[in-house]
Amino acid sequence: GAGVSQSPSNKVTEKGKDVELRCDPISGHTALYWYRQRLGQGLEFLIYFQGNSAPDKSGLPSDRFSAERTGESVSTLTIQRTQQEDSAVYLCASSLGLAGTKQFFGPGTRLTVL
Amino acid sequence: RKEVEQDPGPFNVPEGATVAFNCTYSNSASQSFFWYRQDCRKEPKLLMSVYSSGNEDGRFTAQLNRASQYISLLIRDSKLSDSATYLCVVNGMDSSYKLIFGSGTRLLVRP
Numbered sequence: 001g002a003g004v005s006q007s008p009s010n011k012v013t014e015k016g017k018d019v020e021l022r023c024d025p026i027s028g029h030t031a032l033y034w035y036r037q038r039l040g041q042g043l044e045f046l047i048y049f050q051g052n053s054a055p056d057k058s059g060l061p062s063d064r065f066s067a068e069r070t071g072e073s074v075s076t077l078t079i080q081r082t083q084q085e086d087s088a089v090y091l092c093a094s095s096l097g098l099a100g101t102k103q104f105f106g107p108g109t110r111l112t113v114l
Numbered sequence: 115r116k117e118v119e120q121d122p123g124p125f126n127v128p129e130g131a132t133v134a135f136n137c138t139y140s141n142s143a144s145q146s147f148f149w150y151r152q153d154c155r156k157e158p159k160l161l162m163s164v165y166s167s168g169n170e171d172g173r174f175t176a177q178l179n180r181a182s183q184y185i186s187l188l189i190r191d192s193k194l195s196d197s198a199t200y201l202c203v204v205n206g207m208d209s210s211y212k213l214i215f216g217s218g219t220r221l222l223v224r225p
Contacts, residue, residue, distance in 0.1 A: 035215075041217065043158070048212065102148070106157060
């Protein structure tokens with residue numbers, strides 16, 4: 001079946017603009033995760049959803065970052081007033097459940113803020 | 115101290131060599147352990163879970179030492195296609211859902 005998909009694959013934006021990144025998880029996966037990976041760095045956890053709820057938003061770097069999920073499916077990560085330090089690859093993953101179950105990643109969105 | 119620590123490498127080995135990576139984690143309550151593989155400019159892909167008794171998948175063997183809080187990955191008969199960054203992953207300190215990724219160990223297999 002289809003894996004996790006993300007769009008756009010690449011996004012170049014100007015400092016101060018808002019961007020929306022989309023994630024389509026594997027069908028039937030109730031848990032969805034967002035990570036950020038800066039060049040040459042490890043993965044940084046941002047937020048997770050169980051169904052449409054996000055119980056823990058503490059990983060979001062600032063209040064410019066928000067995320068939502070609808071229909072227990074698609075999720076959108078929004079970054080307002082982008083800054084150059086937001087440049088990174090944003091990865092989405094999904095899993096059948098929580099409790100450390102295996103996560104499957106999408107190809108990521110490479111965000112460049114000029 | 116980082117929650118998951120790995121030697122960044124690179125490990126540069128000839129084809130056919132056996133290579134081992136270690137990873138240490140700080141949360142003694144962690145219950146879930148994985149190795150992921152990440153190719154350059156690609157997303158991480160699950161390589162294998164790590165079980166308490168140790169487990170093997172073809173040329174790959176993973177072991178867990180709870181007492182010392184480290185995880186190992188052994189790759190036998192290295193192939194050129196094994197060249198990648200190997201990420202050690204452990205569930206987080208404050209909950210079981212949050213996976214904490216190490217920064218990865220880079221492996222280069224040369225002809």
